[in-house]
Amino acid sequence: MTSKRRTPKTPATPARRTPQQDRSRAMVARIVDAGQQVLITHGYDGASTNRIAAAANISPGSLYQYFPNKDAVVAAVIERYTREVADRVRARVLSNLGKPPEVSVPETISYLLDALGNDRELLRAVVEQTPRLAADGPVVAFEQQIGELSRVALSMGHYPIPDDIDTDAAAWMLVRAVEHLTIRYLLDAPPIPRDRFLADLNRLILNFFRDPRPRAERE
Amino acid sequence: MTSKRRTPKTPATPARRTPQQDRSRAMVARIVDAGQQVLITHGYDGASTNRIAAAANISPGSLYQYFPNKDAVVAAVIERYTREVADRVRARVLSNLGKPPEVSVPETISYLLDALGNDRELLRAVVEQTPRLAADGPVVAFEQQIGELSRVALSMGHYPIPDDIDTDAAAWMLVRAVEHLTIRYLLDAPPIPRDRFLADLNRLILNFFRDPRPRAERE
Amino acid sequence: MTSKRRTPKTPATPARRTPQQDRSRAMVARIVDAGQQVLITHGYDGASTNRIAAAANISPGSLYQYFPNKDAVVAAVIERYTREVADRVRARVLSNLGKPPEVSVPETISYLLDALGNDRELLRAVVEQTPRLAADGPVVAFEQQIGELSRVALSMGHYPIPDDIDTDAAAWMLVRAVEHLTIRYLLDAPPIPRDRFLADLNRLILNFFRDPRPRAERE
Amino acid sequence: MTSKRRTPKTPATPARRTPQQDRSRAMVARIVDAGQQVLITHGYDGASTNRIAAAANISPGSLYQYFPNKDAVVAAVIERYTREVADRVRARVLSNLGKPPEVSVPETISYLLDALGNDRELLRAVVEQTPRLAADGPVVAFEQQIGELSRVALSMGHYPIPDDIDTDAAAWMLVRAVEHLTIRYLLDAPPIPRDRFLADLNRLILNFFRDPRPRAERE
DNA sequence: CATGAATGAGCTTTCATTCAT
DNA sequence: CATGAATGAAAGCTCATTCAT
Numbered sequence: 001m002t003s004k005r006r007t008p009k010t011p012a013t014p015a016r017r018t019p020q021q022d023r024s025r026a027m028v029a030r031i032v033d034a035g036q037q038v039l040i041t042h043g044y045d046g047a048s049t050n051r052i053a054a055a056a057n058i059s060p061g062s063l064y065q066y067f068p069n070k071d072a073v074v075a076a077v078i079e080r081y082t083r084e085v086a087d088r089v090r091a092r093v094l095s096n097l098g099k100p101p102e103v104s105v106p107e108t109i110s111y112l113l114d115a116l117g118n119d120r121e122l123l124r125a126v127v128e129q130t131p132r133l134a135a136d137g138p139v140v141a142f143e144q145q146i147g148e149l150s151r152v153a154l155s156m157g158h159y160p161i162p163d164d165i166d167t168d169a170a171a172w173m174l175v176r177a178v179e180h181l182t183i184r185y186l187l188d189a190p191p192i193p194r195d196r197f198l199a200d201l202n203r204l205i206l207n208f209f210r211d212p213r214p215r216a217e218r219e
Numbered sequence: 220m221t222s223k224r225r226t227p228k229t230p231a232t233p234a235r236r237t238p239q240q241d242r243s244r245a246m247v248a249r250i251v252d253a254g255q256q257v258l259i260t261h262g263y264d265g266a267s268t269n270r271i272a273a274a275a276n277i278s279p280g281s282l283y284q285y286f287p288n289k290d291a292v293v294a295a296v297i298e299r300y301t302r303e304v305a306d307r308v309r310a311r312v313l314s315n316l317g318k319p320p321e322v323s324v325p326e327t328i329s330y331l332l333d334a335l336g337n338d339r340e341l342l343r344a345v346v347e348q349t350p351r352l353a354a355d356g357p358v359v360a361f362e363q364q365i366g367e368l369s370r371v372a373l374s375m376g377h378y379p380i381p382d383d384i385d386t387d388a389a390a391w392m393l394v395r396a397v398e399h400l401t402i403r404y405l406l407d408a409p410p411i412p413r414d415r416f417l418a419d420l421n422r423l424i425l426n427f428f429r430d431p432r433p434r435a436e437r438e
Numbered sequence: 439m440t441s442k443r444r445t446p447k448t449p450a451t452p453a454r455r456t457p458q459q460d461r462s463r464a465m466v467a468r469i470v471d472a473g474q475q476v477l478i479t480h481g482y483d484g485a486s487t488n489r490i491a492a493a494a495n496i497s498p499g500s501l502y503q504y505f506p507n508k509d510a511v512v513a514a515v516i517e518r519y520t521r522e523v524a525d526r527v528r529a530r531v532l533s534n535l536g537k538p539p540e541v542s543v544p545e546t547i548s549y550l551l552d553a554l555g556n557d558r559e560l561l562r563a564v565v566e567q568t569p570r571l572a573a574d575g576p577v578v579a580f581e582q583q584i585g586e587l588s589r590v591a592l593s594m595g596h597y598p599i600p601d602d603i604d605t606d607a608a609a610w611m612l613v614r615a616v617e618h619l620t621i622r623y624l625l626d627a628p629p630i631p632r633d634r635f636l637a638d639l640n641r642l643i644l645n646f647f648r649d650p651r652p653r654a655e656r657e
Numbered sequence: 658m659t660s661k662r663r664t665p666k667t668p669a670t671p672a673r674r675t676p677q678q679d680r681s682r683a684m685v686a687r688i689v690d691a692g693q694q695v696l697i698t699h700g701y702d703g704a705s706t707n708r709i710a711a712a713a714n715i716s717p718g719s720l721y722q723y724f725p726n727k728d729a730v731v732a733a734v735i736e737r738y739t740r741e742v743a744d745r746v747r748a749r750v751l752s753n754l755g756k757p758p759e760v761s762v763p764e765t766i767s768y769l770l771d772a773l774g775n776d777r778e779l780l781r782a783v784v785e786q787t788p789r790l791a792a793d794g795p796v797v798a799f800e801q802q803i804g805e806l807s808r809v810a811l812s813m814g815h816y817p818i819p820d821d822i823d824t825d826a827a828a829w830m831l832v833r834a835v836e837h838l839t840i841r842y843l844l845d846a847p848p849i850p851r852d853r854f855l856a857d858l859n860r861l862i863l864n865f866f867r868d869p870r871p872r873a874e875r876e
Numbered sequence: 877c878a879t880g881a882a883t884g885a886g887c888t889t890t891c892a893t894t895c896a897t
Numbered sequence: 898c899a900t901g902a903a904t905g906a907a908a909g910c911t912c913a914t915t916c917a918t
Contacts, residue, residue, distance in 0.1 A: 044350065049913055059879045061915080070913065128351040166419075169411045173400055173419050180399040181392055192388045200385075200392050200427075207426040208419075242902085268888060278904045283889070482788065486891055497900045499894080508892065566789040604857075607849045611838055611857050618837040619830055630826045638823075638830050638865075645864040646857075680881085706909060716883045721910065 028066050031056045032080055035073040040121045044129040047074065075133055078126050082142035085115045093149050101209070104153065106202045109178060113198070117186045124187055147175045162211055174205055247285050249275045251299055254292040259340045263348040266293065290352050297345050297352075301361035304334045312368050320428070323372065325421045328397060332417070336405045343406055366394045381430055393424055466504050469494045470518055473511040478559045482567035485512065513571055516564050520580035523553045531587050539647070542591065544640045547616060551636070555624045562625055585613045600649055612643055685723050688713045689737055692730040697778045701786040704731065728790050735783050735790075739799035742772045750806050758866070761810065763859045766835060770855070774843045781844055804832045819868055831862055 034056035038047045049070050053060040067073045092111045096104035116123055150171040154161065161167070178201065184190075185197050253275035257266045268289045272279040286292045311330045315323035335342055345358075369390045373380065380386070397420065404416050472494035476485045487508050491498040505511045530549045534542035554561055588609040592599065599605070616639065622628075623635050691713035695704045706727050710717040724730045749768045753761035773780055783796075807828045811818065818824070835858065842854050 048911080050911095053880095060913085061880065062878055064914070065877070166411075166415060169409075169415050169419055172409050172411060173416075173423065176400060176403055177396045177423070181395060184395055190388075190391050192385075192391060196385060196388050197392075200388055203431060204392065204396070204423065204427050207429055207431070208423050210426055210429060246902090267886080269886090279888085280890075280905065281903055284902065289888070487893080488891070491901095498892085499900055499902095500898080502893070503898070604849075604853060607847075607853050607857055610847050610849060611854075611861065614838060614841055615834050615861070619833060622833055628826075628829050630823075630829060634823060634826050635830075638826055641869060642830065642834070642861065642865050645867055645869075646861050648864055648867060684881090705907075707907090717909085718884065718911075719882055722881065727909070 024066070027058075027062075028076070031058070031063060031066055031073060032076045036077045036081075036122060036125075039074060039077055039125045039129065043125070044074065049073075071133060074130055077122075078130060078133070079141075081119070081122055081126060085112075086142050086145050088115045089146065090149055093153055097153060101206060105205050106198065109182070109201055109205070110198060112178065113182050113186070113194075116182055120186055123183065127183055127187060143175060143179065146179070147171050150175050162209065165209065170208070174208065178205065243285070246277075246281075247295070250277070250282060250285055250292060251295045255296045255300075255341060255344075258293065258296055258344045258348065262344070263293065263350065268292075293349060294352050296341075297349060297358065298360075300338070300341055300345060301358060304331075304337075305361050305364050307334045308365065309368055312372055316372060320425060324424050325417065328401070328420055328424070329417055331397065332401050332405070332413075335401055339405055342402065346402055346406065362394060362398065365398070366390050369394050380428060383431070384428065389427070393427065397424065462504070465496075465500075466514070469496070469501060469504055469511060470514045474515045474519075474560060477512060477515055477563045477567065481563070482512065487511075509571060512568060515560075516568060516571070517579075519557070519560055519564060523550075523556075524580050524583050526553050527584065528587055531591055535591060539644060543643050544636065547620070547639055547643070548636060550616065551620050551624070551632075554620055558624055561621065565621055565625060581613060581617065584617070585609050588613050600647065603647065608646070612646065616643065681723070684715075684719075685733070688715070688720060688723055688730060689733045693734045693738075693779060693782075696731065696734055696782045696786065700782070701731065701788065706730075731787060732790050732795060734779075735787060736795040736798075738776070738779055738783060739795050742769075742775075743799050743802050745772045746803065747806055750810055754810060758863060762862050763855065766839070766858055766862070767855055769835065770839050770843070770851075773839055777843055780840065784840055784844065800832060800836065803836070804828050807832050819866060821869070822866065827865070831865065835862065 031052065034052050034054075035047065038052050038055050042051065047070070049063055050060050052070075052073060053063045056063070063073070067076070089108065089112050093104070093108055096107055099107075151167055154167050154171060181201055181204075185192070250271065254266065254271050257271050257274050261270065266289070268282055269279050271289075271292060272282045275282070282292070286295070308327065308331050312323070312327055315326055318326075351358075370386055373386055373390060400420055400423075404411070469490065473485065473490050476490050476493050480489065485508070487501055488498050490508075490511060491501045494501070501511070505514070527546065527550050531542070531546055534545055537545075589605055592605055592609060619639055619642075623630070688709065692704065692709045695709050695712050699708065704727070706720055707717050709727075709730060710720045713720070720730070724733065746765065746769050750761070750765055753764055756764075789796075808824055811824055811828060838858055838861075842849070
């Protein structure tokens with residue numbers, strides 16, 4: 001599983017990056033791969049630097065040439081995962097910018113569910129094993145990216161947003177709600193069909209923008 | 220083998236606690252106090268049994284007379300916290316059972332925010348420092364209690380719930396949304412006023428029960 | 439299993455020993471019983487004082503009223519066992535005093551094998567788990583008793599002992615040989631039938647007293 | 658994963674040891690030395706890994722790079738000792754293969770006495786302090802080696818062995834008798850001159866092979 | 877740069893023993 | 898005397914990190 005390919009001596013590509021840098025990048029990736037695998041199989045406490053180094057087929061000393069300490073490796077694992085998910089979701093959001101929310105919201109949520117669920121083991125490891133790094137780590141960055149995106153999307157939707165809505169506050173809340181509910185659905189596997197879950201989550205988000213329940217509606 | 224004989228002095232009286240039991244309870248409380256404090260100040264990884272014992276002013280050996288291992292202490296800390304919060308929230312929910320959701324939901328959420336925010340440092344320690352100790356740990360138990368409560372409240376609301384709603388699925392989702400958003404609001408302290416946050420959260424929940432956006436409303 | 443019988447208030451026997459002493463003796467026996475059982479099931483290192491006390495249905499503190507420390511309990515277990523074996527063997531040896539060695543030696547050895555094999559688990563525990571106490575403990579006393587006995591038996595056999603034999607040296611050697619070989623036979627269970635083993639051991643001992651192999655016998 | 662590549666500089670030469678291996682061997686020897694010394698001075702229970710590491714002038718962690726646990730160190734101490742003794746005795750036995758038992762047996766026993774007595778303190782530590790670490794531990798291996806040897810020696814003696822002797826059973830018994838008596842003589846230091854002891858032990862062994870005492874001899 | 881042996885502080889846990897009740 | 902909670906020294910062992918080669 002770990003990359004045994006060595007950078008070919010004479011690459012065809014007009015080497016923009018130094019071989020130096022290539023080797024270094026490859027090494028970092030190798031370590032992150034190893035860290036991810038170990039994190040999944042052994043959990044945070046079982047992810048010793050020795051084990052990660054062994055899984056990366058390098059010496060423990062070498063690991064410290066690329067990362068200052070153990071937590072940096074774990075953080076890199078998380079960062080890479082969230083970046084991948086965020087990239088994919090962002091692309092989808094952008095491609096839906098012009099569409100009405102009844103279309104774009106379900107599309108986005110469905111895609112997020114797929115993206116997060118793509119590696120459920122890793123998701124579980126990240127969420128359940130590494131809260132200790134969460135302080136202002138990569139997960140937060142992830143939310144900020146998506147939050148920013150949502151705010152843009154909200155403001156560009158060619159439909160009226162009720163006056164009583166604070167875009168920033170709403171984005172903060174909805175992003176976190178969607179993210180958390182999706183993760184919990186994936187990890188806790190409640191006895192709720194996927195379609196039902198998606199329908200409810202969409203309803204939650206979309207109904208938020210409706211006018212507060214007018215008196216008349218009751219009774 | 221340990222003395223199960225109770226002093227038969229006053230057999231009819233509703234169990235005045237033996238000094239034995241009192242001492243034991245006090246000791247457990249002392250250890251949980253210490254564990255809580257250490258968890259807050261040193262985090263999960265820094266919460267060594269020796270440190271907890273020292274903080275409780277007992278010997279490391281004594282700790283093991285009351286808890287089988289370190290995680291049991293941490294679990295007790297969490298359990299006590301979630302129980303306290305759950306107890307207070309449950310009381311409030313029950314006292315609002317007859318009222319319409321426009322009243323009971325804001326009341327409950329506001330109260331939950333207060334209850335959780337009562338010890339923000341502990342909340343942070345529990346949420347950000349503590350790995351999932353068990354699949355059926357105290358946090359999960361907490362959610363199940365509140366979830367059960369919500370389902371009851373929903374069904375007793377005396378007002379029509381749209382046909383297209385699955386009570387269980389809705390309860391699962393809304394409970395987790397409220398819980399998580401409240402916690403994040405408390406821990407991340409986003410630049411959103413409390414009133415705004417509460418209003419939005421209430422809107423999120425209450426609007427969920429409205430009919431899906433009818434055709435007419437768009438445009 | 440442990441004795442729950444309490445010393446009857448008014449014993450029929452004309453109480454020579456104080457109830458005090460009786461209680462004390464009973465207690466010691468109870469502790470030794472417990473120690474023996476724990477030694478067998480948990481080994482020396484697993485025989486904690488707490489476990490022994492629990493097995494004796496007393497508190498750990500009480501144990502120290504009867505024994506100064508853990509090793510004293512273990513020593514008492516060994517002492518009682520070896521004393522019982524020695525008593526039985528001694529009786530048999532004495533009853534064979536007049537008989538020729540061709541009769542008395544097999545009788546004694548066979549009886550020793552039975553006596554030692556009576557509680558093979560205890561024998562194993564004593565031999566394999568408690569060498570650390572062997573210095574000049576009860577096992578040594580056992581050998582001295584039997585050795586003394588043997589010397590007496592040797593000197594009272596109404597048959598000639600060759601001049602070149604030092605009775606003390608011979609007794610020292612033969613006693614240890616018989617003891618050790620019997621124990622090893624019981625514990626290691628080599629693929630040797632009991633009869634064969636006994637015959638060989640008797641041959642070893644009895645032939646010892648023959649004249650050193652004369653030249654003539656060879657070729 | 659650990660470097661199994663050998664420097665291919667001189668492929669034909671009969672494996673000059675890498676410095677790697679030398680260092681490792683030296684370290685193991687150092688730890689075994691330390692373990693031996695600590696075992697002698699503090700006994701098995703006092704032979705903590707920290708103490709052994711300190712005696713070896715290494716850190717406790719280093720010890721675990723060479724031995725998986727404490728008992729492995731103790732086992733290595735015993736193994737080295739028994740191997741040394743066995744090697745020396747085996748050499749002597751082999752060089753006596755052709756000789757008659759009246760010569761080879763005394764020679765072997767005398768040599769065994771010397772070999773075992775070479776480090777009486779260690780012998781005492783091994784015999785009196787060390788619990789049976791495993792059913793197939795070094796002591797047992799030692800006996801099997803010597804037993805095997807004896808059987809060979811017996812069968813090559815070129816002189817008649819009585820028909821009524823089972824070679825395996827006899828070897829089992831005699832080996833253990835010689836071993837145990839020699840050890841006890843060294844450790845208990847009974848008031849028996851060395852010559853007397855050797856003479857008696859030889860007599861015990863050699864006489865074993867004589868015909869069972871014929872009728873005529875009695876009386 | 878890579879290595880991996882070496883480090884040593886620190887961890888969780890046990891248990892013989894004591895002593896206030 | 899009996900109790901058993903409390904002790905605390907010490908055990909075996911791990912692992913993030915360093916540094917000489």
